[in-house]
Amino acid sequence: DAGVIQSPRHEVTEMGQEVTLRCKPISGHDYLFWYRQTMMRGLELLIYFNNNVPIDDSGMPEDRFSAKMPNASFSTLKIQPSEPRDSAVYFCASSYGLAGTQYFGPGTRLLVL
Amino acid sequence: AQSVTQLGSHVSVSEGALVLLRCNYSSSVPPYLFWYVQYPNQGLQLLLKYTTGATLVKGINGFEAEFKKSETSFHLTKPSAHMSDAAEYFCAVSEGTGFQKLVFGTGTQLLVSP
Numbered sequence: 001d002a003g004v005i006q007s008p009r010h011e012v013t014e015m016g017q018e019v020t021l022r023c024k025p026i027s028g029h030d031y032l033f034w035y036r037q038t039m040m041r042g043l044e045l046l047i048y049f050n051n052n053v054p055i056d057d058s059g060m061p062e063d064r065f066s067a068k069m070p071n072a073s074f075s076t077l078k079i080q081p082s083e084p085r086d087s088a089v090y091f092c093a094s095s096y097g098l099a100g101t102q103y104f105g106p107g108t109r110l111l112v113l
Numbered sequence: 114a115q116s117v118t119q120l121g122s123h124v125s126v127s128e129g130a131l132v133l134l135r136c137n138y139s140s141s142v143p144p145y146l147f148w149y150v151q152y153p154n155q156g157l158q159l160l161l162k163y164t165t166g167a168t169l170v171k172g173i174n175g176f177e178a179e180f181k182k183s184e185t186s187f188h189l190t191k192p193s194a195h196m197s198d199a200a201e202y203f204c205a206v207s208e209g210t211g212f213q214k215l216v217f218g219t220g221t222q223l224l225v226s227p
Contacts, residue, residue: 004156031213043157043203043217056214091156098213099145099164104156 004105006092012111018080021108024073025094033102034067034077035091043091049075082112115140115206119218127226132176132191134221136204139185145207146187147215148178152200160202163187174198199225 005024013019025032033048047057052069060067064083069075079086089109093102120135138144145164149157161172168180178189187204204218 033213042219045214045216048213050213093156095213100213101159101162102213102215104149104158106154106156 004092004094004103006090006105006108008108009106010109010111012113013082014113015083016081017112018078019082019086019110019112021077021090021092021110023075023077023092023105025075025092026096026103027073029094029096029100029103030072031095031097031100031102032069032075033093033095034075035093035104036088037091037107038088046077079110082110084112086110087112115144115208115216117204117206117216117218119202119204119221121221122219123222123224125224125226126194128196129193132189132194132198132223134189134202134204134223136178136187136189136218137185138187138204138206140206140208146178146180147205147207148172148176148187148189149203149205149217150200151203151220157203160189194223194225196225196227199223 007022034046037043046059047067049069067077089107091107093104095102116139118137147162148160150160151157160176161170163170163180171177176191201220201222203220205215208214
């Protein structure tokens, strides 16, 4: 299996621009998670889906952030408009079942200038 | 709410020495506990996890951890450090039995010197 795939691996954009991060989970997994990692706040869960349905988005920082999962093999995290404080590494992870191990993708390193 | 405390943001050991990374958790229900490792510019990889049953859990790369309910601890150990163990290590707790929402500690950077 290819594992969790994220794109792009690096993204540099200017403040105010829209940013879209993409994730392809491991085939057969029914849970998908979006995390953000920063020096200040560490690793924090933004949102997670079960069977393509958002279950808990309490970690989404504000309305500028949105996430979708149109099908079992694809998810997006969108930031519009982006701000410098959004600069971080964004990870996608997937798992199978309630007690399944979460497998992480390599992350997208976002820099907002 | 669950929380995790990792003592020491940096731990330095010599190659061949014992590795001990500390993790204490707070949970109102029986927790699931995890250790993940992150190598530079990579995602997190599961080292081991405790769900139920045996309290001493063995993981990959020679690591193990022991769940001690009385101490609310889940410390990670390895008898003999290798240079390739240098990485950042994260302890995590799940909110509720079988629940998928992980709460991570702030991480411990393990440095291994020759």
